[in-house]
Structures are given as C-alpha cells and as structure tokens.
Ligand SMILES: [Zn+2]
C-alpha cells in the first residue's frame with residue numbers, strides 16, 4: 424500500500440521495485456495536490472487501486488489539476504472509502520477513520536498501533552482549516568472523537584513533518600486540550 428504519493432513518483436516506483444513489492448492500494452488521506460502530485464505516475468507504474476473518501480474524490484476531477492500542473496487528468500478512483508472500512512494488505516490490516524475538517528473527505532488509517540494521520544494531526548500542530556472546503560470545528564471534533572480516544576502509545580505518521588505519538592500530542596500539542 425502506498426499512502427499519499429505527493430511527489431517523486433520515480434523514486435517511489437524504484438523503491439517498490441527494489442523491495443519487490445506488489446502494490447495493491449494507493450490510499451489518499453485526502454485530495455490536496457501535495458498528496459496526489461505523483462498519483463498518475465505511481466498508478467501507472469503499479470496498477471494499484473486508487474482509494475479515497477467520497478468527500479474528496481472531486482479533487483481528482485478538478486480542472487485546476489491539469490491547468491496548474493500541466494499534466495493530464497489523474498486517474499479515476501477505484502475504491503471509495505467510508506468510515507470503518509477495512510484495508511487488508513498482506514498480513515496487515517488497517518481501518519479507515521473518516522476525519523473531516525481539513526478537507527471534507529479526509530481520512531486517517533489505523534492499524535497495528537500505527538496511525539497515518541494525513542493532514543489532520545501533526546507533531547505539535549493540526550491541519551489548516553482556512554480553505555474554502557475546510558471546517559475548523561469539524562476538524563477539532565474529528566481529532567477529539569476519532570484520534571484522542573486512541574491509546575497513548577499509538578505511533579503517528581503525519582502527512583508532513585516528524586512522527587509522534589497520540590500521548591505526546593495529548594500532552595504537548597498546543598491546539599489540543601489534554
Ligand atoms: Zn491537505
């Protein structure tokens with residue numbers, strides 16, 4: 424599974440080849456350009472299914488993508504994700520947490536004590552909510568009801584920046600009251 428191929432498609436694909444991986448899913452935590460910039464290349468190079476929450480699928484169809492980045496349209500969506508969906512890859516089992524706020528169809532992936540938090544939660548920060556389709560109170564609600572209920576030792580890999588844990592963020596994140 425590849426999560427958010429935002430850039431450097433060639434390097435992603437060469438890693439896949441070196442590791443001898445068979446990629447089943449390309450999962451998008453949301454549809455912002457910095458998370459899908461290499462989607463077309465990685466999709467073509469792996470043949471994997473593209474999975475995104477319905478609330479963000481429209482980002483993949485937006486005209487601005489091809490206009491601004493001078494590329495053809497990204498490939499379509501193969502699987503629409505919903506809250507609670509399972510993603511099984513090899514021995515690994517992940518559950519989709521719908522965490523809207525930074526974007527309507529934002530998701531996090533949880534499995535094996537690890538959370539891929541997209542742009543919902545960062546080390547010492549939270550996702551921006553000043554976009555037209557963002558909603559700050561919804562973002563905070565997602566963080567409190569879906570993420571802060573997880574065990575302290577859950578390892579968090581955010582869409583940007585360093586990894587952290589739920590416990591560290593619960594105690595030290597200035598945007599979150601413990
Ligand atoms: Zn984003």
Ligand SMILES: [Zn+2]
Pocket residue numbers: 455457458542582583
């Ligand atoms: Zn981002």
